[in-house]
Amino acid sequence: MFAGSSCNTLVTIGSLVISGHFDKKIRFWDKRAGDAQSNEITLQGKVTSLCLAGDRNTLLCCTREPSLKMIDLRKNQVVSTFTAPSFNVGADYVKCILSPDAEYACCGGSDGSVYIWNVNKNKVEKVLKEHDHTVTACSWHPDGNMLLTCDTKKKVVLWSAF
Numbered sequence: 001m002f003a004g005s006s007c008n009t010l011v012t013i014g015s016l017v018i019s020g021h022f023d024k025k026i027r028f029w030d031k032r033a034g035d036a037q038s039n040e041i042t043l044q045g046k047v048t049s050l051c052l053a054g055d056r057n058t059l060l061c062c063t064r065e066p067s068l069k070m071i072d073l074r075k076n077q078v079v080s081t082f083t084a085p086s087f088n089v090g091a092d093y094v095k096c097i098l099s100p101d102a103e104y105a106c107c108g109g110s111d112g113s114v115y116i117w118n119v120n121k122n123k124v125e126k127v128l129k130e131h132d133h134t135v136t137a138c139s140w141h142p143d144g145n146m147l148l149t150c151d152t153k154k155k156v157v158l159w160s161a162f
Contacts, residue, residue: 004023005021005022005023005025006021006022006023007019007020007021008020008021008022008046008047008048008049008092008093009047009048009049009050009095010050011050011051011052011059013052013056013073015030015031015032016028016029016030016031017029017030017031018050018052018059020047020048020049020050020061021046021047022046022047022092023046024042024043024044024045024046024047024063025040025041025042025043025047026040026041026043026047026050026059026061026071027039027040028040028076039076041071041076041077041078043061043063043065043069043078044063044065044067045063045064045065045066045067045089046063046064046092047061047062047063048062048063048064048089048091048092048093048094048095048096049061049062049093049094049095049096050062051095051096051097051098053098053102054100054102055102056073057072057073057074058070058071058072058073058098058102059071059073060096060097060098060105061096062089062094062095062096062107063089064089064092065089066083066087066088066089067081067082067083067087068081068082068083068096068105068107068117069081069082070082070105070119080119080122081122082105082117082119082122082124084115084117084124084127086109086111086113086127087107087109087113087115087124088109088110088111089107089109089110090108090109090110090111090134090135090136090152091110091134091136091152093136094107094108094134094135094136094137095107095136095137095138096138097138097139097140098119098140099140099144100140100141100142100143100144101144102119103118103119103120104116104117104118104119104125105117105119106138106140106147107135107138108131108134108135108136108137108138108149108151109134109135110134112129112130112131112132112133112134112135112151113127113128113129113131113135114127114128114129114130114131114135114138114147114149114159115127116128116162126162128147128149128159128162130149130157130159131149131151131155131157132151132153132155133151133152133153133155134151134152135149135150135151136150136151136152137149137150145160146158146159146160147159147162
């Protein structure tokens, strides 16, 4: 498989590999077809991360646009876009994540805030502030009751009440 662009993130579903690239594309590869590329979606910004929902039908994507995009994999189309007035993706390697029940999308911002969107309402539900630098990664506890975040200066915060 040759993408022709720097790849920053990968997820897999059976024989399907989904890759996110700096050329603003998400590419879909079927391993059974060898190097043949099955499809691609072009977005408005560099793709920094992908997160596959538990149902394997929904893909969350973070871009430098800055926004998060929800993609329906059955249709290969963007079905929701998550933004906020002060939200800005601060690095090419910022990771987004879906909550275990896929009700919330989460991503860190360049201002040190952690943004949590309600997926069904398509709006910011909470903005958590404890970091002073770009938040690069978020991870939900499998029960969904805690969130772990880290920033570019190696500060890690465990959120239990949010």
